[in-house]
Amino acid sequence: MTIVEASKSGGMGKDLVVYLCLLALAGLQFAIAFQNIDTSQMLVRMLAVAIVEAGLAVLFFMHLWTEKRGFAMFVLVFTIFVLLAMQYGWTDSTRMVVGAPFAK
Amino acid sequence: MSQADSTLEGHATGLAVGPAFSIPTKKLAIWLFIIADTMTFAACLVAYGFLRNGSADWPRPFHNITNVALMTFILLTSSLTMLIGLRAARAGDKAVAFRWTMITAALGILFALLHVREWMGLIHEGMTLFKNPWGNGLFGAAFFSVTGLHLTHVTGGVIALLAVGVRYRAGRYNADDIEVLGLYWHFVDLVWMFVVPLVYLLNLAH
Numbered sequence: 315m316t317i318v319e320a321s322k323s324g325g326m327g328k329d330l331v332v333y334l335c336l337l338a339l340a341g342l343q344f345a346i347a348f349q350n351i352d353t354s355q356m357l358v359r360m361l362a363v364a365i366v367e368a369g370l371a372v373l374f375f376m377h378l379w380t381e382k383r384g385f386a387m388f389v390l391v392f393t394i395f396v397l398l399a400m401q402y403g404w405t406d407s408t409r410m411v412v413g414a415p416f417a418k
Numbered sequence: 419m420s421q422a423d424s425t426l427e428g429h430a431t432g433l434a435v436g437p438a439f440s441i442p443t444k445k446l447a448i449w450l451f452i453i454a455d456t457m458t459f460a461a462c463l464v465a466y467g468f469l470r471n472g473s474a475d476w477p478r479p480f481h482n483i484t485n486v487a488l489m490t491f492i493l494l495t496s497s498l499t500m501l502i503g504l505r506a507a508r509a510g511d512k513a514v515a516f517r518w519t520m521i522t523a524a525l526g527i528l529f530a531l532l533h534v535r536e537w538m539g540l541i542h543e544g545m546t547l548f549k550n551p552w553g554n555g556l557f558g559a560a561f562f563s564v565t566g567l568h569l570t571h572v573t574g575g576v577i578a579l580l581a582v583g584v585r586y587r588a589g590r591y592n593a594d595d596i597e598v599l600g601l602y603w604h605f606v607d608l609v610w611m612f613v614v615p616l617v618y619l620l621n622l623a624h
Contacts, residue, residue: 333498347619360615367611375604385439400464407471
């Protein structure tokens, strides 16, 4: 980490703030678990919080924020693309529970 | 040496010295590992979700969230202690960096012990890989696979923390090595943020 990068990343205070935010968000996930809502709604809310948590951890704890922009873009675009590509099969999982045959 | 030779030599040297994305090779390597490992965990979690979504009687065996809340707190705190260690290493304070790296390892061990306690409790209640008293028998296989993969990463991380910490104190490793290890440790923490809601919180017994 260069001096410029170090100054951009801030001091220990910034790490502490991010840590407290992560604790609060983790607490929020636990609070959502006790809400009286559908499992699907609960899943969406919990995943949204988890994505924010992951974003904070990657940007500030893992210092992606201070890396070269080209590298940060490479990591984010490549990872997000593959993660999205994994979501194509969910309709089949629903078909399993209702016992419907696969499409001919 | 002709002008052409010196130009070629200079070009070749420039290619050899400049790392990809202008970041150190070790850091690039750990980032590539993290990206690959993200795919592994994502595949496991998607498979877990697929099974859960496709099952009408998915078990909800968790009555108490105290243990998993404590585990989450410990892992998040270990990320902070890792950062403190890295800052000390950057500042050249070897003793402090070593101490905080060891504290991080201790928190990792504590997390692993709580994890094993959680497993033992479920096994004691009758859960195995392919059967359990609550519902779909695949829950055990899915649960142990996802959490086991994470526990393996924590265990590997603890071993790496101990090894790198000791070698750093002995002067064989430097702050860059602590940073690379820190990236891995934060990644393990990050994965837990997805494991907790999917595997534990969505399966709370209401």
